[in-house]
Amino acid sequence: MIDPLYAFPVDATWTHDTTRVFVPIVAALVCFVAYWFTSISPQFKARFQRSHEGDEAATRHIFAIKFTGFVTMGLVPLAVCMAFIPEMGLADYGLTVIAETSLYSLAWTVGLCALVVPLASFSARKPKNLVNYPQNRATSWNRRIYMLNLLGWAIYLFGYEFLFRGILLFPLAETVGVWPAIAVNIALYSATHIPKGLDETLGAIPLGLVLCWLTLASGTIWIAFLVHVAMAWTNSLTALKHHPDIHYRPGT
Numbered sequence: 001m002i003d004p005l006y007a008f009p010v011d012a013t014w015t016h017d018t019t020r021v022f023v024p025i026v027a028a029l030v031c032f033v034a035y036w037f038t039s040i041s042p043q044f045k046a047r048f049q050r051s052h053e054g055d056e057a058a059t060r061h062i063f064a065i066k067f068t069g070f071v072t073m074g075l076v077p078l079a080v081c082m083a084f085i086p087e088m089g090l091a092d093y094g095l096t097v098i099a100e101t102s103l104y105s106l107a108w109t110v111g112l113c114a115l116v117v118p119l120a121s122f123s124a125r126k127p128k129n130l131v132n133y134p135q136n137r138a139t140s141w142n143r144r145i146y147m148l149n150l151l152g153w154a155i156y157l158f159g160y161e162f163l164f165r166g167i168l169l170f171p172l173a174e175t176v177g178v179w180p181a182i183a184v185n186i187a188l189y190s191a192t193h194i195p196k197g198l199d200e201t202l203g204a205i206p207l208g209l210v211l212c213w214l215t216l217a218s219g220t221i222w223i224a225f226l227v228h229v230a231m232a233w234t235n236s237l238t239a240l241k242h243h244p245d246i247h248y249r250p251g252t
Helices: 016-039 042-051 054-084 099-124 143-167 170-176 178-191 198-218 222-242
Strands: none
Touching: 016 054, 016 143, 016 170, 016 178, 042 054, 054 143, 099 198, 099 222, 143 170, 143 178, 143 198, 143 222, 170 178, 178 198, 198 222
16 A cells, blocks of 8 residues: 655755755855845945935945945855854865965966956957946946946955855865866856856856866965956956947046
């Protein structure tokens, strides 16, 4: 007779290795979702439009989004992981300088930048890219807006890369192995690019693979961070130069 309430037994044993996998993945997911819905929130944008006008409102809004990304994707998941995985310090997440791999990191950073910067510059001037970039839609940029744009990208990408190439990669690689960790990383990394279109979503797969491998090989997040900053700065500044409705006046 068939038992209608039969279910396969599930081993729900929780070990510390479970924590080292579960916490980084859930922290990454929750923190990215928190950042994303803040970044597209009309209410968040309206706060700046009520207190400032025009270009100033746009500039403050975009910089606030970048800073929010730094906090929600960098600081918050780090605090969570350090609370639940206390044996791992900053260096264990790749936030360190390793003398033995410094030349390796420098060579790959320069080499990848030499490859991706021209590609980013070429694609940034296309009309479909100018729909979204530069993200700050202030129509008249001065030196302050220009520098805030660069700073905003740098602090945002530090939090972003620390989340994906640090918190989400090292604990999993040590616990479940390199390739499962990279697979999880690429899946989530590519998924975060879905709102930006098919090209960026697919492009994130090989880029994510390369950056994960280089991060593990160097033991630090710096290759991924610096290459990503170079790409973002190139894309943003090239879009600024070619956008018909946005102009930079350095003397103002």
